[in-house]
Amino acid sequence: MTSDERPFSFRSVALAAFLPTLLFSIGEGAIIPIIPVAAGNLGATLAMAGFIASMVMLGELIGDIPSGWVVSRVGERTSMIGAAVVAIVGVAICLLAPNYWVLMAGIFLVGIATAVFALARHAFMTSYVPARYRARALSTLGGIFRGGWFVGPLIASAVIAATGSTQSVFWIFIISCLGSVVVLLALPDPEKMFGPSARVTDESGAQVTAGEEEAEERTHGLFRTIWSFREVLIRMGAGVSLVAAIRSARTVLMPLWAVSIGLSESNTALIIGLAGAVDFALFYASGQIMDRFGRMWSAIPSMIGLGLGFLVLAFSHDLSSAVAWYIGVSLFLSVANGIGSGIVMTLGADLAPKDRPAPFLGAWRFSADAGQAAAPLVVSLLTALVSISFASGVMGVLGLVGAGMLARYIPRYVPRRPRTA
Template structure:
């Protein structure tokens, strides 16, 4: 808590957290739809292009492990600044890439930076925002991320249409990342904006802000926490990992499909941007569904719709109307994803120990992010061995397995008032 007597206002968090988040998210979203095109330009086949695209989520899950410790040692603001530098290095590698390996390495670095940046901004709000404002602050943070995810593809579509150069998407990433770094570098000292904070010593005696202690707890003793909670993580954790696999699969399958059926890269970015806007528009609907009808009322329809979208896409590759089916299924997927917004964080909060939630939340995030990281690898392997259509169908079936797991295990592990069990 701050010791300043001035009343806290949510807009105080705009400069140090919300604007950099918006910029960073927009930069990432600008290049994600175009990665398969760039990968093919440096010699990748369709399967390898999927593997390269998956390096982002692999970088994120790898970064989950050390990020909490790093933030607890150098602070939230410095962690975000260093993250922008690592992201810029990754972007430079991607721009200079002449092989899929170098391109993948650059995207992997961006994933590492994304993990640390995301955890640092969460810790920042935990440290500096009073408890009774925190839910709104974190909700707004999620909204900024989604707004950036909408902005990026639209801007990318415009720039690609003007330049006819797929690498322009990475130049957008560089510009947005530099802008985020500049905001962080030149912003006022947080304690001057938010008020002086009382530091607390962690177990090793290091003096830290409250948010820094929380993120350190999330990643300290990760394997021990997973082992302690192995029953719920092996069931609801795996089911949630399948949700993340669906979402991560969307970010690989649809761009690859667009390349495979010959959609222009600028048109691909535009279609993905419009679909992301639909997803964003349903963001608050998800919370209303969960609060009124329970967790299952959000997650089950969400997973069914996303799975059906991928299953419906699978047989359409060689149809004369394949572009129309691409548009229909990507928008259907967006609707499903939108009505499930925030469900995994909500489930994690429901399941975590209320007195010390951070270790469980860290373990949960690691399990679910692992699902997101493994999906592109599986999609790439299936595409190489069989076809992209088979990869899409298998991902859809995996989602339906997740539906069954949710129906079985949510009633078992959550209080009745939080699910659909009468």
């Protein structure tokens, strides 16, 4: 049965495919806003706190290298269970950390686990969802992560207010990971529900090879694959690397900014959670825009909005109304990010070769995650050398550069296709 002939509905995969992702991302969303605070409580400077927060993204980048091997060898569900267990170990290290260096190691381990968890779910959606639903399905997956990043900080804010302890937030991630393991063990495996993906047919009717041969290709030759697809990765890959960079800068810079203007931990988590609600509300609209009008109508407005938001933020730090500006810019950045939900995964699926997509997707994710890992390090460095306002301004300029690159290359590499559904 081909991918377009196989019956598909979001309802049929909602619990088994999306609920574990939601639970995992709730835990991750809970700890991200308080990482700089936890680092500061252990004696880290503002710049060092930003560097420690960047370990999530750096861990994801490093985790991309073995994640394809793990998923291909042990399967999607087992990979996700293992990733949840590794995340629990990382969070336990954070809970017991006597200094910020040990905290950094725990956060790095969480990033590695996140890479495996995310790749396993992305691989399933790419293999089983018909191409005519691709953008909506992948933007929904992106929306699930955003849903967790919305709910997690709100829970964190309530827990901090109730306990008076920042460290207590790490227990939210532990409970979320345990919940995702229970769901993965209790509910049917989506791969078994939809059957093996040994042969998949694209919209043009051409059969593509998947299964073990594709898994073996994913296991080996990441850098060889990058070299083979260097033309598209230099152009389109550089563009999405900037997309990932600006997004990850936002997840580090906004909590760090709250620390720099004196916001409390609970208020920081509450504001970031409310901004996450706006982000989450737009995920399906992003998929509809991409499927109906083309990928660039989601990607370019998103990057322009993110760039302008960071530029405005750069000039608001020393104003008497800095908190109000922080809230307003947080919401604006969430709108800009929300309308681009799923764009990196969707472009990767569009550009992947029809015969063996897995090696390309691994190289694509690595390119995007390189930008995601680099941006927080740049933010930390610029904060240490100049100021946090300067770091925000640089991120704003990079956002506008990314919008220009995508405007130049999306029409060339991903031309709009006629609607099929």
